[in-house]
Amino acid sequence: MSETATTQDLDARLEEHRRELTGYCYRMLGSLFEAEDAVQDTMVRAWRSIDTFEGRSSLRSWLYRIATNVCLDMLGAGRRRARPMDLSEPTPVAQARLSARPEATWLEPVPDGRVLPSAADPAEAAVERETIRLAFVAALQHLPPKQRAVLILREVLAWRASEVAELLRTTVASVNSALQRARATLAEAAPAETDTADELDAAQKQLLDRYVAAFEEYDMEALTALLHEDATLSMPPYDLWLRGHENIVGWLEGVGSVCRGSRLVPLVANGTPAFAHYHRAEDGDGFTPWALMIMEIGDGKIRGINSFLDTSRWFPLFEAPMRLPAGS
Template identity: 80%
Template structure:
């Protein structure tokens, strides 16, 4: 095989693992962009040092070892990404103030397609999808970096304790101890069990159709009927979050009234249903990006509406259009 053909073959072999590695790094780092940077760094390191790869482990295991080291290096600063509800209590709508926080504070959304590889086993796919939910990734942020790696490798990716020990250059006993401590910490944070999106059942589809109709029609009575009594509403990069459908509706009819007449396009983020939210332009000739909404469902009703407002970052990441023309809107 020629040198160029060998290089191309290696590139193909490495690329086969990109999606699952991005998912792993996203769970470790809580940032879609940092995860992609980490995987790119992993690929470059693997390419440069491939002549030292002796094949004593699989190529996949070797790549995970490199990716883990990259993530651990990135986490040495001790930064922990969070959702607004991880930082403070809810604010009554009458006292609501919009205080932006730096981007590095926030847990970031991620498109399903960038972190969820195709899986033949439905049970494995369900675990993979469940483990990128915002609540679960937020819970992971409470773990020290190595415990985080152990929990993900053992619980999400189903690696054996001996495999994890080899990857981390430690003992099986140490891995088992780290896993036990990580499980205890996760249990304390109690991430809510929200319903994942693939596939949507008929009840979920009907709920989301009613949500779109209520939101686009700005029908607050219909929207209230879809929300849990203690539903949550967040708007990163602002640290404000609201709890309870009364405060959510009061916000939407007050400071958020500019969302009247909006349009929603469905997408998928963090294993749950999501929508690209477009507000009408001032001229009324179309719609411009306003938020990426991630909708969490519990027991047949909406439990959380996460509205990520930095659309200049999120819409390109999700391959969403930066404008909707009114004449092309099939729902108008």
């Protein structure tokens, strides 16, 4: 076999694992852009050291070991990404002020297709979607990096303790201890349950349709009826967040009234329903991007609205149009 053919074969074998590695690194790092950088670094390191790969483990396991080391290096000095609710208490609408923090502060959204491998088993696919939810990935960020890796490998990817111990070059007892501590920390962080996009029933779809109608018509009475009493609204890169439908509606009737006349286009992000949110264009010609709006729904109502405002970053990533025509 020629060297070119061998090279192409190795490329193909490595590429088979790119998407699942990206999902792993996203859960570790909380940013798709950093996750893709980590995976590319993993591929480069694998290429450079392929001669040392002795086949004592599978290529997949070897790549996960490299990716884990890359992520642990990137997570040095206690760095972690967060949601606004991880950084402060909610603010009453009367005291609400917008204060931006740097991009590196925030947990970032992700398109499902960039991190979820095709799964033939519906139960396996459901676990994959569940574990990229914003609330779950945010909870992972509370774990020390090695505990984070152990929990993802054991409980998301279903690796055996012995496999994780080999990957981390430690003992099974150490892995089990780390998993126990990680579970305890996650129990305290307790990410709220959220209905995922592929499992919506007729009532849940109707709820989202009613939300779109209420928001686009700017009917605050109808909108209030759709929100849990303790629903949340956050708007990264601003650290402000609001809790309770009265505060949310108060914001929308005040500073947020610039959203009057908006349009919402359905998307899926982090395994859950989402919308590309557009404002009327300043030049009067159609609508232009305002936010990526990721919804959290449960028990028949909306639990959370996560509006990511850096549209130049998010709309291209989600392949959302940068302008809607006037008739939309």
